[in-house]
Amino acid sequence: MTTQKILYILLAGIVALLLALFQYKYKAKGASKKNALFAFLRFLSIFGVLLLIINPKFQQITIFNEKPNLVLAIDNSNSIKHLNQVENVSTIVDNIRNNKTLKDKFNIDVFSFGATLNVLDSLSFKEQQTNIDKAFKALNQVYKKTVAPTIIITDGNQTYGNDYEYAAKKYKQPIYPVIIGDTAQYQDLQLKQLNVNKFAFFKNKFPAEAILLYTGDQNVNTKFVVTSGNNTVYSKNLNFSQDDNSIILNFTLPANSVGVKSYRAAILPITDEKNKANNSKNFAVEVIDQKTKVGIVTSVLHPDLGMLKKSIETNEQRKVVFLKPQEAISQLNDLQLVIVYQPNNTFKNLFEALKLQNKNKFVIAGPKTDFKFLNTVSENYQQDITSQTEDYQPKLNLNYSAFIIEDLDFESFPPVFANFGEPNFSVPFETVLYKTVGSISTEEPLLATFEINGRREAVLFGENIWKWRAQSFVNNESFNSFDDFTGKLIQYLASNKRKNRLNLDYESFYLGSSTIVMSAQFFNKNYEFDANESLNIIVTDKVNKTSQTIPFILKNNNYQVNLSTLPASDYTFTVKATSETISKSGSFKILEYNVEQQFLNADVSKLNTLASQSNGNSYFVSNYKTLIDYLAKDERYKPIQKSSKNSVPLIDWKYLLVLIALTLAIEWFMRKYNGLI
Template sequence: MATFLFQGFNPIIPLFIWVLILLVCFGVSWWSYSYLESVKPVKKWSLIALRGTVFAILAMILLNPFFIDRTVDRSSPLINIYLDNSQSLTVERGEYAGEESYEQIREEIFNQLDDSFDYNLYLFDRTVYEGSEVTADGAVTNLQSVVDHKLENQQSAVASLLFSDGIYTQDRNPIFSAQNLSSPIFTIPVGDTTEVQDVLIADIEYNSVSYTQTEQQFRVQVQQEGFEGESVTVQFLKDGNLIDSEEVAFPESVSSHTVRFSDRHEEEGFFDYEINIPGLEGEFTLQNNRERFTVEVIDEKTKIVSLSFEIHPDVGSFRRLIATDSQNELISATRLGGGNLTGQDPADLDSDPDLIILHGLPEPGDPLLEWVESMDNVPVIYFLLPASQQRHVRLDERNFLTFSYENARQALLDIHLMQELEPYSHPLLEFSAQDYRRFPTLKTHRSDLSTSPLSETLFTGEFQREATGIPVIVTEAAGSRRLAGVHAFGWHRFETTANETVSAFYTQFFTDLFSWTATSPDHRNLNIEPVKPSFTETEDVEIRATLVNERQDPETDATIEIQITSAQDDETRNFIMRHTGGGNYRVNAGTLPEGVYQINGEAVKGDRNMGEDQARFDVSRSMVEFVNTQRDDQLLQQLAVRSGGEFLQDLSLEPLYNYLRENELDQAVETTREETRYLSNHPFWFILAILLLAVEWILRRTISLP
């Protein structure tokens, strides 16, 4: 129902001027017809009144009167219903018969719904979305998303119903934020709490990239419940063929076991592996007894020559790190005083290495310097050591150095790392932001350095919380090889620290640095690759690309379109990549179902094709929804109580409607909408003025006036 309430005037001109205008208008109206002595008084005064009324309407509009248009809508109270759409609800457990039981529970509840209320239905797994058709195919369960959805829309619903087994596999525990809700959640249990017998694959540890002529290890964690005294066979398959198996005995009713397999790679390529556990009699589900994954095998090991020209703990730390990676073949040599050389002379190698690492620098005239310079197509990493600076100044123009000294000083600074580029903006920075001030300090010279225009500075130094601008880690990918320079020493403290975050950073970053530098730069205009070769169904697939023009300058104004095609069903998904700066592009393809996928990309600028590229990745099935399938009644109870609702274990909605009646929330909801309307915005008054003028003209014609 709508009503109009007069509120007042908002005059365009001062009131006393408006009064003068009104008097003038009426005076003009009277004067216009006062000379008509022979016309009947009725017609004469009618003409005066008509013109005066038109003037009055126009004068009134100058006062700008306004009204409130008030509309009151009545609607039934709203209840939101959230339906769990995750895979765990398909598992048959105890008296719970999977999807059939879930449908029966929904039907029993829906038959009790009171028609005096309105209902909105939502599905949830990873997020909340509108819908009522349960497919139970969600790869994760995010109960926190339900609470977040209610917080965003809590003014619209008087209460909510939540169908769930209380098991969340993504985000945080929802009970902590449930107490912030202004309307209650009434939880409806789905699933079964019965203790059942089950064997499952809890985790598989493996490297997604391996190398030919190496033996790769696979670590499988198997968990079981309820099979004391029995045993299973854990099968290890490659490309569908059984290559190994191991018997695992279960001495207790609940236990966890680690099984190790290995496979030697003779050929390069992609290989599909599978861990399978044949089901035991009485096992409640076989969905968590199998897991598939893919390993990419790259040809040959990486031959790394490590040359040291000083004795320093950093040398041993880096050599140990290189030796622990099975892909690497380490050749070490150290130049001692008097020109003596320990280790293998790199000049005696049968073939060129894949990477040269210089710990310090040789003296001019050293045969090792000549050998390094002769390897002009081999990537080089140079690590600063305490005595390196003076030698560096004498060797400043050598082609394997990524920085040079403009003003060399001997003074040392204790610095912390300061990251110059954004996380994930460079292949060596594929990690979240770190608090480097909690890391051990490094030592570097207080010198002025210059870097090549083709290089990128990943890290600089920070001294006493002030940026120094001194490059610490510099990379270069121009020409036929990659180069890197590390202008600091003291890295051995990163290896030996008790801080696991620091040691993990040290291991990951320098492992990636060695691998990245040893790889030849690809000078195709367009390079597309997934951020990692393998994902699970619960992970977002991230694709990145770099694009340069014909001059090898970063191209920032192109369109890169990619197609992701499934090898199983040829289904294709199209995406446009987003430019993130410096010729780097990125796209989030969201979650994808299990399978192997091909990426085909094309870069276009205007009508010009700037390049094409392909890549591949695989998505493995996520077992997270099948690791724990026992209904968590305690969480459902706490979620209901903390929000002000109840746990409806007997599947009766009576507590819900009693709560609504007691709190007078079962009454129709009146929603009032008010809108300010100005008379000058309505065409009615202008139409009325025209009609009055038309009547005046007709009346004038009856007395022969023009």
């Protein structure tokens, strides 16, 4: 409490005392025991009211004991069921959660994990993927500044994600793995990995690579076979031994017809092999009859150029070539799209040729662009010419209708470097990304597209978009999202197909263990996104002849439906709008593959390493009760006494209000009783 507040309180006491004496001594013309009591009660009332007006603050200290956390993370993936360990895991979890000693010593927090970490609701062991790395990263965010020994119940087999040893090193808590699964070594053949391009070209041969492993101490002979339907398209005899226990096969397969072609690669099992599920894999290749060739025409060097080539060519259907302005003119007939990067007057003949051939193009204009020249050759838009530059951040237009765009958290992307000034379009256009300066969002286009005379064109007003792809990797630990955005933009610009009111985004085939999501956009007659439409998909299994109808769910600027529950098969589908007779049909395949069934043994060595590097211990199903006793006796985990210091204003102290009311009531009652009122 400050000195000023103390002086105010003393002054309040003096004022209250003077008022009370004035009322019951000076005006009463005498002193009596009753008047003294009345004066005391009036003093308390007035002093209490003045204290509330001054409202001093007091420090309130609360002391409490905080128990350490005990984190229990349980592998909820399908591999636990495949290894016949469901009952063991359930028993271990129940015994730890219900142990009285542990409950008294710890706050027990229980999570399950598969593809993501979740607060435990129930254990189903149906997760199709295991990402232990992601689980540790999530736990690190929650328990970064607390004491939280962690029990992880798992077989240690991760199906995707970064190596979880590195994430565990950053998790500054003791880790106690309870190892689930068989630790005995059996003879086993495994098709460890199959590398095949997603696309192939008609009448060509496409490469494939198979990595085959053998576990055992005997010499074995087997055969590797690739089949398509009932036909064998490749086979090779193989020999394995304890020393020579891995083989990498490189081979090619013919692409004799257009469409999605399904294959099955398998290594024939040996006698008494225990796990045959990891001997084979299904895969598919989409055979196409053409390839999109994109020309990037530039006279400058910039990191954007390499990024564009890398991003565009992640789709094997596309090829990028770098050309000088004069070189591009002679190759226009071979190009489906021309990207003009920061043009100047040396591009004059190229722009004339593009106009003559009515060719689609993508113009990227930045500080190195000659805008006087660009304004001269462009009939559809003009850029204000100034000597100033500006950094613009992107903001997604959620109502963009030309194709489906996922929000990549564009507002977190670094700004592009651009010329200051507003672009002015003389034709109808659609903005993909708006300009944002600091926290101020403008309606000026940063990236826009338009269609005129059967030609499609896009223009980006800024350079350094290579930073966007880098930031996308930081956000998602993958380039896939940004490359998908680039791919959709290139696909739209490289095609002259008529604009549809119903657009779909889906793959030709999916692996059975992947998440299968189809996206759709529906537009009204003015080609504005319609968020009030109801879309349904009718999916038909071509093998079983069964159909089911599933509704789409509105999400941001598109509709989505999750088809991950569909079993492996060939499907046809029709997406229909309920309010209008608009529909679109297609087909896709789901390939049978369960990555969680590829493991025969627990990864004991990695889990032991996990325990030792974190000052924990590893346990097996047979001795997990030793872990319970160990944690109960470990002196490192004790309650911590903490204090909480709060500044409490006097006005929150309800007893003072009660005291004021009580003194006023007593004074009134006594005066009434004595006939003074």
